[in-house]
Amino acid sequence: MPTRVPSQCPVHLNAQERILQGSFYTPTKYVRLVGEWLREHGLTRDCVILDPSCGYGAFFDLATQFPENRFIGNDIDEEAVSQVASHFPKVVTFRKNALAGVSRKMYDISTEETLVVVGNPPYNDTTSQYQGKLKQTTKPLMDADVKSRDLGLSSLLAYTKLRADYVAILHPLAYLIKRANFQAAKPFFANYRLLHHVVFSSQEFAGTSKAAGFPVIVGFYERHLDHGLGYDDVRQMTFMTAEGKSFSLGQFRYVSEFIRKYPSRSNAPTGILFYTLRDINALRRSRTFLDKPTANALQVAPEQLPYYCYIDCFKDYLDEVPYYLGNFDIPIDLEQFATCQDAVVAVSQWKHPEVFGPRKHPSAKAFQTVKKLILSTISRKANGTNETSATWFVGGD
Numbered sequence: 001m002p003t004r005v006p007s008q009c010p011v012h013l014n015a016q017e018r019i020l021q022g023s024f025y026t027p028t029k030y031v032r033l034v035g036e037w038l039r040e041h042g043l044t045r046d047c048v049i050l051d052p053s054c055g056y057g058a059f060f061d062l063a064t065q066f067p068e069n070r071f072i073g074n075d076i077d078e079e080a081v082s083q084v085a086s087h088f089p090k091v092v093t094f095r096k097n098a099l100a101g102v103s104r105k106m107y108d109i110s111t112e113e114t115l116v117v118v119g120n121p122p123y124n125d126t127t128s129q130y131q132g133k134l135k136q137t138t139k140p141l142m143d144a145d146v147k148s149r150d151l152g153l154s155s156l157l158a159y160t161k162l163r164a165d166y167v168a169i170l171h172p173l174a175y176l177i178k179r180a181n182f183q184a185a186k187p188f189f190a191n192y193r194l195l196h197h198v199v200f201s202s203q204e205f206a207g208t209s210k211a212a213g214f215p216v217i218v219g220f221y222e223r224h225l226d227h228g229l230g231y232d233d234v235r236q237m238t239f240m241t242a243e244g245k246s247f248s249l250g251q252f253r254y255v256s257e258f259i260r261k262y263p264s265r266s267n268a269p270t271g272i273l274f275y276t277l278r279d280i281n282a283l284r285r286s287r288t289f290l291d292k293p294t295a296n297a298l299q300v301a302p303e304q305l306p307y308y309c310y311i312d313c314f315k316d317y318l319d320e321v322p323y324y325l326g327n328f329d330i331p332i333d334l335e336q337f338a339t340c341q342d343a344v345v346a347v348s349q350w351k352h353p354e355v356f357g358p359r360k361h362p363s364a365k366a367f368q369t370v371k372k373l374i375l376s377t378i379s380r381k382a383n384g385t386n387e388t389s390a391t392w393f394v395g396g397d
């Protein structure tokens with residue numbers, strides 16, 4: 001039994017070190033949820049429960065619930081491993097790089113044992129430029145078949161390589177819903193099905209920035225060799241949040257279907273310029289129309305101008321967009337948009353005299369029309385027909 005509950009924050013690391021190691025520990029309520037899923041699937045005995053990047057051992061709360069399982073904890077961080085060893089004496093600990101020489105053998109797990117990987121692999125908000133800079137300096141050694149540009153995606157590949165029978169982990173929702181990430185972790189997703197999940201905000205992690213939350217999913221995956229998830233499955237999936245909301249990629253049309261998102265590599269941009277487009281969270285931090293060329297500037301094709309104006313107006317209402325849509329492209333209601341394009345263009349051009357020159361102030365009706373277009377797109381779709389009124393456990397840990 002632990003002598004006291006270890007901190008939910010790695011107190012031995014400063015803010016920069018936490019980002020470098022992706023050290024944000026799991027809130028207890030999500031560990032308990034994983035415990036419920038293990039129970040539901042009869043994984044309460046004769047299993048090996050491995051957390052390959054265990055931090056202070058948040059998941060070893062499960063060791064007290066399921067004493068008939070074998071528990072193994074590993075972390076690259078020496079202090080974290082020693083915390084686990086002292087708080088959870090029944091947990092066998094290792095201090096290894098979980099991404100190099102990946103095999104069951106490295107943790108003394110046999111091929112016959114039922115292996116459940118739990119945890120919260122290291123990851124950071126990859127869209128942050130600050131964090132991006134930090135990460136460049138700290139690429140750990142990795143096996144060629146788990147190599148990727150992101151420690152968390154590599155961790156998924158490592159679980160695949162371990163042939164984990166179940167994987168109950170937290171990871172950014174962006175791993176599933178962004179096609180490039182999904183592709184990078186395809187060996188994992190192609191062999192695992194998502195049985196249960198809940199989406200919550202990264203702001204629930206102790207010690208994270210309060211400014212920009214991104215959606216995290218706690219998911220319970222089961223191995224189905226070659227019969228896992230395809231990207232179309234993800235598009236159709238209805239995701240549930242901790243607050244009882246539901247949403248789906250397939251619920252929206254997106255502006256990105258009609259415009260260029262990135263600068264052309266071949267031609268320097270001229271004319272009307274717009275900042276590179278990523279997702280809703282990136283739009284929170286980025287500019288829209290630009291009065292000078294920059295490395296991130298793309299050229300606006302004249303016939304696509306109304307769509308860029310729509311994005312520019314959409315940016316004014318980002319406070320209304322729930323965190324769980326943060327990694328979505330910018331949604332658009334095409335039918336409504338077709339009826340009020342002129343208002344959208346007028347409002348946006350008036351906001352940017354540095355780009356379009358001085359414009360007549362649009363009418364109050366034009367502003368109202370734009371507001372209604374955007375708010376109804378956000379709210380109607382986010383609170384669609386699948387909405388549940390049940391709130392999934394309110395309250396603290």
Ligand SMILES: C[S@@+](CC[C@H](N)C(=O)[O-])C[C@H]1O[C@@H](n2cnc3c(N)ncnc32)[C@H](O)[C@@H]1O
Pocket residue numbers: 021022023024025026051052053054055056057058059074075076077080096097098099119120121122123140151
């Ligand atoms: C997000 S924390 C999660 C800790 C714990 N699993 C939890 O849920 O609270 C990620 C952990 O991964 C560890 N880590 C980072 N890179 C690693 C690597 N290459 N091998 C093993 N552990 C690593 C960090 O030291 C950190 O403790």
